[in-house]
Amino acid sequence: MSGDVTSPRQRAPWLVVAALVVATSGAVRADEPDAARQAAERDAKVLGWLLQQGRRVIAPPVQAEVRNDQTEQIAQQAKQMERFFQPMLHSELELVRLCCDGLDPGDRKRLLAIGYKAVVTAARGFAERQLTARLGRDPYDPREEIRKRLAAAVAELASREEATAYAAAVERRAARRSEATRVAIVARLDRQLDLTAAQRRAIEADLATTWQPAWIWEIEGRGQMRINDYPIAPDQAAAAIEPHLDAEQAAEWQRWCRAAGSRMAPPHFNWSFDGQGLQQVDGWWTQ
Amino acid sequence: MTTGITSRSTSRDRRRAVRAGLCRALVVIPLLAAGRPVPAVDDQIVGEAAADQEGQRQPHMLDLGMNFDANLFEHRGNSWVVRGGPAPPPAAERPPEPLALSRGREMGLRRLERIEAACGIAAEQKRRLVLAVESDVRRFVAEVETTRERYAGHQINMNEPAGQREWHSFQQDVKRCRDQLRDLFDRGSLFATVLTATLDDGQRTCLATEIAARRSFHWRAMVLEATSKLDDSLGLDQRQHDALVKELLSHEPALRTEADMLARDDVNLRRSLVLMVMSECDASRIRAAVSDQQWRMLAVLINQGKAMRSWIEQQGVIEGKP
Structure with a gap:
């Protein structure tokens, strides 16, 4: 069991290295200009994917076995969670409806059924992690689980334009979410370090160029946690912040990072799914 | 196979019986030695309940003097800290100055630094403003120390109604002091008066621009944070999102820009404030931007925001009316 938990973590950096080697080897072998271009595109894709995944690749989900005596408990809990996750589905279906109003009635019903099945899967995934004490260690997002399945179904069922x-x-x-998180980071810095308007603009611009989507989860996943009477320092993005601070702010930033650096606060699961979503789907779905 | 299981379970039962016997002996022997009757299992439950009641009757003593500074300076907004246990022995030497003085001064000088960074002030202007800070802080200290003295070394029992009443009154006094600290250099203070009289027109414009930029930035941060959540809750598309953001940004409230006020990392407060402001926007424009299904939920959220107004005002995140 403990081997299951640690081995993927140990393997992950090697997987990253292996992915990079595979990506670069394509370019080395390419003799023709077209092949070289394709290889370069593939490299860029692989690197982009790695950067986008951020720390999630380095720390893959923790695996844990479900004990036999937990199976029933998990099933019961999953059933309960379905009720909480349905509003997430309804909200996402509303966006689908706004984008794909040409879906024919049969496909709407199929999509709806796929959506409810996704809710069941997400609830099960959540309950398993909850009852095997993996929430927080295993960055599982039920909303993303539902959206991912729905997106695949839309791609299959909707017309090309609507998909x-x-x-x-x-x-x-x-x-939009990335922008909101970037601005939230600058606001947090401003509350702590008294930035000038020019500093706020410069940091926000630098955050945009060095942005990593994984930071959203890392920033939001810590909620309103405070350590040593400080909020958690957004030091993942230090490279975009530090060049813009004056000497006094830089000293305070260092104190802040030492007192409440992000490494000191493991992300916790954010229970922000509690009923915040549409309570029912539009009648259009069942027409 | 069956025999094996039976024999294993029999020996397990035997071991369990021996362990249970030992445990009983461990409980019974000291009780017999103390001359008490051996309690039965149900006696034990009754006994535990009685012990709970006894625990409730036990005094839960608090030293209000010790809790005063912690609640005034370390915990703001709506949060309260309860530090139990006996009061620490009096220090051999009195601290050089009251905490209220150092904290108030720190706040004032920090604000002065920000003004200096925004519009640059001459040495003579700074001297006058530092004097004004000192004067406001001394007045604050005199008031706080009078209240604080009332609680010095005062013990209450939180398990008694009288103690709870005293705690409630203590909270009201601390809340009043928190509000005074929050408004220490605001309108009506000597600092605010001297600032207006001391800065020239160029400096005043510069300062007003910096304050307005800071206010707008923090309002934008709140709006984007809240609408990002609405994206999840309502399933907004880009057009709908933009319409809501535009409406909210055009109704910027008078946020307090002092770092101390913004220091409240309270995401619920920020979201409630955005919904409260949304309740003051043109409802027909918001209604037109969203679908029927989305409006059903958004209308509920807006009403919740509207109902939060007095609580939000109490938090001091928006400036009071002149």
């Missing part, structure tokens, strides 16, 4: 429109809407929503 593209939904994918674009999802991408724009992710971009």
Whole structure:
């Protein structure tokens, strides 16, 4: 059991290295210009994927076996959680409806059924982690689980234009969330370090160029936690912050990072799914 | 196979019986030695309940003097800390100055530094403003120390109604002092008066611009944070999201810009404030931006925000009316 928990973590850096080697080997072998371009594109994709995954790749989900005596308990808990997760599905279905209003009634019903099945899967995944004490260690997001399954179904069932429109809407929503998190980081810095307007602008711009999506989870996953009477320092993004601080702010920043650096606060599971979503789907889905 | 299981379970039962016997002996012997009857299992439950009641009757003593500074300076907003146990022995030497003085001074000088960074002030201007800070802080200290003295070494029992009443009154006094500390250099203070009289027109414009930029930035941060959550709750598309953000940004409230006020890392307070402001926006424009299904939920959230107004005002995140 303990081997299961530690071995993927130990393997992960080697997987990253292996992925990089595989990616770069394509470019080395390529003799033709077209092949070289394709290899370069593939490298960029692999590197982009690695950067996007951020720390999630380095620390893969913790695996834990479900004991026999937990099976029933997990099933009961999963049933309870379905009720909590349904509003998440309804909200996502609303976005699908806004983007894909040409879906025919049969496909709407199919999509709805896939959505409810995704809720069951997400509830089960959540309950398993909850009852095997893996929440917080294993960054499982039930909302993402539901959205991922729904997105795959939309791509299959909707017309190409509508599927593209939904994918674009999802991408724009992710971009909005990234922007909100970046601005929240600067606001937190400003509360602590008294930045000038020029410093706020410069840090926000630098955060945008060095942005890693995994930071959203890391920042939000710590909620309102405080250590040593400080909020958690957003020191994952230190490279975008430090060049813009004056000497006094830099000294205070160092004190803050020592007192409440992000390494001191393991991310905890954010229970922000509690009923915050549409309570029912639009009648359009069952027409 | 069956025999094996039976024999294993029999020996396990035997071991269990021996262990239970030993445990009973461990409980019984000291009780017999103390001359008490051996309690039965149900006696034990009754006994535990009685012990609980006894625990409730036991005094839970608090030293209010010891809790005063902790609640005034370390915990703000709505949070309270209860530090139990006996009061520490009096220090051999009195601290050089009251905590209220150093904290108030620190706040004032920090604000002065920000003003200096925003509009640059001459040495003579700074001297006058430092004097004003000192004067405001001394007045505050005199008031706080009078209240604080009342609680010095005062013990209460939180398990008694009288103690709870005293705790409630203590909270009201600390809350009043917290509010005074919050407004220490605001409108009506000597600092605010001297600042207006001391800065020239260029400096005043510069300072007003910096304050406005800071206020707008923090309001934008709150709006983006709250609408990002609405994205999840309502399933907004880009057009809908933009419409809500535009409406909210055009209704910027008078946020307090002092670092101390912004220091409240309270995400619920920030979201409630955004919903409260949304309740003051043109409802028809918001209604037009969202679908029927989304409006059903958003209307509920907006009403919740509206109902939070008095609580939000109490938190001191927005400036009071002149």
